[in-house]
Amino acid sequence: MSSKPTVLILGGLQTAARHLAAFLLPENGEALVAHVRIVDKYSIVPATTYLGSAFTETIKNPLLQYQQANLLVSATVTKVFDAPEGWEPFSYVFDCTGDITFDRASEIQKDQTAKLAYSLGLEAARRKVAAYVRLTHPFYETEKKPVDEKEDVKPLGTRGVWWHEAMRMLGGIPNLNLAVVRASSTYGPHSITGTITPRLTMGRVYQHLNEEMKYLWSGDLRINTVHMDDVVGALWAVAEWIRPIGRAKANELAGETIKFYPPEKASLLEGLEGHLPKGHDPTVPFFNLTDDSDSTQETLGKAIAELFGIKFGFYGFIANTKVKIDFDHMVEEINAKHVEAWTEVCMKSDPPIISPVVQGYVDGYMLAKANVAYKGDKIKDVAGYTLKRPKLDVQALREIVVAFRGEGNWPNYQDTV
Numbered sequence: 001m002s003s004k005p006t007v008l009i010l011g012g013l014q015t016a017a018r019h020l021a022a023f024l025l026p027e028n029g030e031a032l033v034a035h036v037r038i039v040d041k042y043s044i045v046p047a048t049t050y051l052g053s054a055f056t057e058t059i060k061n062p063l064l065q066y067q068q069a070n071l072l073v074s075a076t077v078t079k080v081f082d083a084p085e086g087w088e089p090f091s092y093v094f095d096c097t098g099d100i101t102f103d104r105a106s107e108i109q110k111d112q113t114a115k116l117a118y119s120l121g122l123e124a125a126r127r128k129v130a131a132y133v134r135l136t137h138p139f140y141e142t143e144k145k146p147v148d149e150k151e152d153v154k155p156l157g158t159r160g161v162w163w164h165e166a167m168r169m170l171g172g173i174p175n176l177n178l179a180v181v182r183a184s185s186t187y188g189p190h191s192i193t194g195t196i197t198p199r200l201t202m203g204r205v206y207q208h209l210n211e212e213m214k215y216l217w218s219g220d221l222r223i224n225t226v227h228m229d230d231v232v233g234a235l236w237a238v239a240e241w242i243r244p245i246g247r248a249k250a251n252e253l254a255g256e257t258i259k260f261y262p263p264e265k266a267s268l269l270e271g272l273e274g275h276l277p278k279g280h281d282p283t284v285p286f287f288n289l290t291d292d293s294d295s296t297q298e299t300l301g302k303a304i305a306e307l308f309g310i311k312f313g314f315y316g317f318i319a320n321t322k323v324k325i326d327f328d329h330m331v332e333e334i335n336a337k338h339v340e341a342w343t344e345v346c347m348k349s350d351p352p353i354i355s356p357v358v359q360g361y362v363d364g365y366m367l368a369k370a371n372v373a374y375k376g377d378k379i380k381d382v383a384g385y386t387l388k389r390p391k392l393d394v395q396a397l398r399e400i401v402v403a404f405r406g407e408g409n410w411p412n413y414q415d416t417v
Contacts (some may be wrong), residue, residue, distance in 0.1 A: 002034035012096020020098030051189030107160035117166035118274040131239035169274040184290040188228030212311040219298030222373040227389035262363035272405040349411035
């Protein structure tokens with residue numbers, strides 16, 4: 001019997017799963033685990049989603065198994081928890097599931113985020129896994145002042161409501177050794193989700209157009225960040241923290257009351273297995289994860305401008321007022337300009353990038369007046385985590401561009417980075 005845990009990573013191939021696998025099974029160094037299985041809906045041969053050059057190397061490790069499966073099917077959930085012959089049962093489960101799409105309908109979010117998480121948590125509890133760590137995202141209406149885990153913050157939009165409800169439903173499962181990590185805006189090489197990579201494409205667009213890059217709103221709008229190296233490092237640290245102490249002690253040390261926020265239609269909750277009504281709020285070991293940069297639109301914009309050698313500023317009162325009046329139309333206008341310029345510079349690359357995985361399109365969430373502002377002391381003090389990448393700087397942004405360019409996913413036309 002191995003002294004190292006056997007790990008199951010559920011979902012997240014587009015977010016954290018690839019980076020987590022590389023962390024657990026380093027190319028140069030000793031593996032942290034006995035075996036790893038990743039399960040997601042995408043095919044990897046042939047690839048039906050972006051994998052990144054780093055993960056194509058990680059997947060060659062004999063200790064790693066990738067399984068394409070639809071986790072929305074209950075019978076499939078049972079099967080993926082069955083370890084292959086010769087493996088120990090899964091003792092650590094990392095839940096990276098959930099629909100991260102900004103404008104997905106409530107019915108879809110309900111099924112693909114909340115109901116899915118609950119079904120996985122039930123199976124994990126039945127299997128008595130030692131650590132069940134869920135990754136969640138900054139889908140909350142934080143204000144300019146950073147918030148800690150105790151503060152009752154309203155979920156942002158439909159997506160936020162169902163991600164929050166997923167955490168509540170998991171929290172209500174008896175005997176589930178659950179802990180939740182809420183990450184700030186994530187960034188890093190081979191990371192195509194979040195808000196940082198799209199801002200880099202904006203910088204490249206305005207470099208190509210020889211125009212000043214302008215952001216909406218104001219410079220003090222917080223966009224707190226965290227590197228993917230720290231996302232996966234923290235997930236592992238929290239699993240290691242909860243394993244020896246269990247859920248009851250974890251609740252005592254890090255538990256927070258997760259309050260109820262209703263969806264837009266009460267009927268969506270009818271018959272929803274695992275839903276806890278208002279006043280029956282679970283206690284969940286809950287950690288914010290953010291770096292020490294305390295990034296804002298101004299600091300982030302200046303760093304991107306420095307990287308690309310462009311001017312940076314903000315739109316004035318008239319433009320911001322126009323956005324408030326007709327937000328959707330403004331998003332369409334901005335994207336029409338960005339996508340056209342991004343496509344042009346990609347086609348001028350040598351060789352041309354015909355189907356870029358890094359997109360010029362930005363969704364409404366990135367353009368909205370949404371603060372991402374979190375205090376990150378608790379995970380350091382309670383779980384003992386130390387940040388590997390405490391500051392976002394120009395060099396960190398350059399690493400992202402260089403990684404994409406190295407695999408042919410970033411235009412080399414008139415490249416200055």
